[in-house]
Amino acid sequence: MRYWVLAALSVLMVAVETTVIPYISVSGIGPDIVGSFVALVSMLNGRQDGLFVAVAAGFMEDMSSGQFLGLFTVVRLVIGYLAGACYQKVFQEWVLVPMVLVFVTGFVSGCLHVFLLASFGVPFGSYQVVLGAVIFQAAYSALLSPFLMRATCSIDGYVRRISGHRKSL
Amino acid sequence: MQHESRRKTYAVLLALAALALIAVIYITSGERDRLTPVEYVVREILAPVQTGLFRIASWVNGSVRTLASLSLNVRENHALKQEVARLTAENVYLEEQRLENIRLRRLLDFEEKAPHKTLAAEAIARDPGNWLNTVTLNKGTGHGVKKDMAVVSCEGLLGRVVSASSSTANVLLIIDPRSAVGGVVQRTRSLVLVEGDPETPGMCLVKCLTMESDLVTGDKILSSGLGGIYPKGLIIGEIVELIPGKYGVGSAARLKPAADFARLEEALIILEPSSSRDMPLSEEEADMR
Numbered sequence: 001m002r003y004w005v006l007a008a009l010s011v012l013m014v015a016v017e018t019t020v021i022p023y024i025s026v027s028g029i030g031p032d033i034v035g036s037f038v039a040l041v042s043m044l045n046g047r048q049d050g051l052f053v054a055v056a057a058g059f060m061e062d063m064s065s066g067q068f069l070g071l072f073t074v075v076r077l078v079i080g081y082l083a084g085a086c087y088q089k090v091f092q093e094w095v096l097v098p099m100v101l102v103f104v105t106g107f108v109s110g111c112l113h114v115f116l117l118a119s120f121g122v123p124f125g126s127y128q129v130v131l132g133a134v135i136f137q138a139a140y141s142a143l144l145s146p147f148l149m150r151a152t153c154s155i156d157g158y159v160r161r162i163s164g165h166r167k168s169l
Numbered sequence: 170m171q172h173e174s175r176r177k178t179y180a181v182l183l184a185l186a187a188l189a190l191i192a193v194i195y196i197t198s199g200e201r202d203r204l205t206p207v208e209y210v211v212r213e214i215l216a217p218v219q220t221g222l223f224r225i226a227s228w229v230n231g232s233v234r235t236l237a238s239l240s241l242n243v244r245e246n247h248a249l250k251q252e253v254a255r256l257t258a259e260n261v262y263l264e265e266q267r268l269e270n271i272r273l274r275r276l277l278d279f280e281e282k283a284p285h286k287t288l289a290a291e292a293i294a295r296d297p298g299n300w301l302n303t304v305t306l307n308k309g310t311g312h313g314v315k316k317d318m319a320v321v322s323c324e325g326l327l328g329r330v331v332s333a334s335s336s337t338a339n340v341l342l343i344i345d346p347r348s349a350v351g352g353v354v355q356r357t358r359s360l361v362l363v364e365g366d367p368e369t370p371g372m373c374l375v376k377c378l379t380m381e382s383d384l385v386t387g388d389k390i391l392s393s394g395l396g397g398i399y400p401k402g403l404i405i406g407e408i409v410e411l412i413p414g415k416y417g418v419g420s421a422a423r424l425k426p427a428a429d430f431a432r433l434e435e436a437l438i439i440l441e442p443s444s445s446r447d448m449p450l451s452e453e454e455a456d457m458r
Contacts, residue, residue, distance in 0.1 A: 018294035019222040028370040061297040063211035069197040070190035120198040123346040125368035
């Protein structure tokens with residue numbers, strides 16, 4: 001049940017990212033909602049769930065993009081792995097924790113994304129422009145992370161109630 | 170101990186998966202003629218979800234914008250009424266000119282320029298990341314869409330189809346740094362190359378193909394039709410800034426695309442360019458250069 005819910009949420013996040021996010025993007029840069037979701041699930045439920053969401057969401061993003069297949073999956077896997085290190089080690093209820101986590105993982109994933117694309121011949125502007133965009137994206141994602149965290153925790157509680165499962169989600 | 174061993178297993182598995190995925194990225198980094206069956210199926214599954222969500226987002230966005238602009242509407246309405254009256258008079262005059270033009274063309278035995286055969290499509294999704302500028306349309310091979318078909322909006326050129334499934338098509342926008350469109354300066358007929366600007370998102374770079382170029386701010390750039398993908402005469406955009414070359418030799422310019430990519434909702438896919446527009450530059454135009 002947990003994994004079905006996680007897979008469905010991953011599909012929903014990808015659909016939201018490709019349709020709704022362009023409307024709230026600033027100068028073409030929008031928040032990385034899928035990356036934030038992967039990081040939060042990994043922090044809340046551990047690496048196993050985080051990597052599952054990373055693969056499910058990354059796969060859907062790659063299929064939706066149709067270019068550089070595997071790129072999103074690699075980036076999401078790295079986020080899931082890194083955020084998994086925080087599992088049961090940080091005080092999750094404090095609002096700054098998800099924000100800092102999403103900012104750090106967003107920055108790392110942005111840099112990795114750009115590095116991989118540049119390695120495969122996609123032209124980019126000067127490094128200041130790219131770095132500015134990566135930081136802006138990470139900060140934007142971090143600002144939205146408390147809302148996403150709250151939504152994730154609510155769904156988590158609901159799933160636990162209906163499945164009688166002890167572990168979250 | 171067990172925890173440490175599990176952590177190591179994860180790290181090794183992750184490294185192996187990353188290596189395998191990087192190999193897949195390398196294989197699929199170039200342009201491909203067709204989608205893999207898995208991509209095809211996933212896109213078909215995602216398309217209805219994306220269409221529904223995009224419509225909801227579009228509706229919410231439209232409602233918010235309408236409410237925000239309510240105070241301006243009264244003044245705008247008054248101004249528009251005056252504009253309509255002026256344009257109506259102008260329209261009558263232009264209609265007369267058009268009819269006269271048709272008569273003269275027939276007299277000169279010119280082939281009448283037929284409009285392109287187009288297919289209207291809705292933009293249902295953007296690329297998931299912020300780094301590539303592609304958009305997904307809700308029309309695909311089932312509607313006659315093929316790779317490398319040009320896509321336009323009512324404002325100007327948008328891009329070209331890079332891949333298509335049965336009911337969706339991925340369009341590489343002209344603002345993507347990987348895009349290159351052959352253009353012509355409307356004022357001087359000089360040939361230029363229009364590429365996505367990697368420095369300024371949403372803008373394009375205009376590179377001159379000849380040594381003696383005299384680009385000026387405000388110049389309109391149209392598609393030249395020489396590349397074989399984009400039909401001739403489609404408006405690409407307007408030059409907004411000149412960029413001097415090294416040592417003052419050669420020049421480039423920054424172009425603001427005519428199409429609004431930030432609020433892209435509808436597009437027209439050119440299924441069949443009209444033959445007269447599709448021709449390369451005429452001798453007369455070449456002489457002018």
